[in-house]
Amino acid sequence: xxxxxxxxxxxxxxxxxxxxxxxxxxxxxxxxxxxxxxxxxxxxxxxxxxxxxxxxxxxxxxxxxxxxxxxxxxxxxxxxxxxxxxxxxxxxxxxxxxxxxxxxxxxxxxxxxxxxxxxxxxxxxxxxxxxxxxxxxxxxxxxxxxxxxxxxxxxxxxxxxxxxxxxxxxxxxxxxxxxxxxxxxxxxxxxxxxxxxxxx
Numbered sequence: 001x002x003x004x005x006x007x008x009x010x011x012x013x014x015x016x017x018x019x020x021x022x023x024x025x026x027x028x029x030x031x032x033x034x035x036x037x038x039x040x041x042x043x044x045x046x047x048x049x050x051x052x053x054x055x056x057x058x059x060x061x062x063x064x065x066x067x068x069x070x071x072x073x074x075x076x077x078x079x080x081x082x083x084x085x086x087x088x089x090x091x092x093x094x095x096x097x098x099x100x101x102x103x104x105x106x107x108x109x110x111x112x113x114x115x116x117x118x119x120x121x122x123x124x125x126x127x128x129x130x131x132x133x134x135x136x137x138x139x140x141x142x143x144x145x146x147x148x149x150x151x152x153x154x155x156x157x158x159x160x161x162x163x164x165x166x167x168x169x170x171x172x173x174x175x176x177x178x179x180x181x182x183x184x185x186x187x188x189x190x191x192x193x194x195x196x197x198x199x200x
Contacts, residue, residue: 014045014049015053017043017044017045018039018040018043018045018049018050018053018054018060019060019063019064019067021039021042021043022039022060022061022063022064023064023106023110024042025038025039025042026064026106026109026110026113027106027109031057031061031113034057036050036051036057058117058124059123059127061110061113061114061117062114062117062124062127062128064110065107065110065111065114065131066131068110069111069135072096072107073135073138076092076096076139077138077142079092080092080139080146081142083146083151084151085151086152086153086196086200089146089151089152089199090192090195090196090199090200093165093169093195094188094192097169097172097173098188100173101173101176101177105177108173108174112174114127114128115128132166135162135166136159136162136163136166137159139162139165140159140161140162141158143161143162143199144158152199152200153200154198154199155197155198155199156198161198161199164194164195164198165198168194168195172184172187175187
């Protein structure tokens with residue numbers, strides 16, 4: 001994982017340009033068509049710089065998902081911190097899912113692509129496992145804090161409930177994206193009631 005540690009030292013304006021260029025390239029060309037040549041040209045950096053910092057397209061893709069997830073988790077933390085009831089908490093989770101499905105399906109595509117890569121690449125698997133663990137622990141900590149404050153009543157271990165919330169969200173996103181023309185409101189309502197049974 002030495003290469004991974006090197007990857008994380010990348011910071012600043014060039015790094016952000018590379019990550020943004022990869023994200024845009026995947027949305028435009030797909031993963032297969034997003035070569036280092038395309039990304040380097042779009043980012044205005046040399047192809048060698050991408051190799052130096054990331055080593056492979058898969059590592060760069062994982063970095064895009066990692067950074068996107070960190071930004072999303074920071075926003076979700078801020079939203080959930082303001083929840084004053086279980087109903088508030090559930091509505092914020094629902095609105096986050098709906099906004100992602102409406103405005104940013106590229107992130108979901110990237111996340112599913114990294115999961116697929118993790119099944120055959122040990123380094124990406126380690127990165128993906130760390131990402132899954134961090135997001136689970138982060139939401140679990142919010143759940144536990146809300147229970148301590150008397151806002152939520154958890155019917156299970158906080159980490160287990162966080163895992164169920166992410167599992168429902170990821171699974172629903174995959175199903176909804178796979179059949180975009182269908183009215184999924186009843187499905188989302190049912191998912192909302194399932195979460196309510198765990199935290200109400």
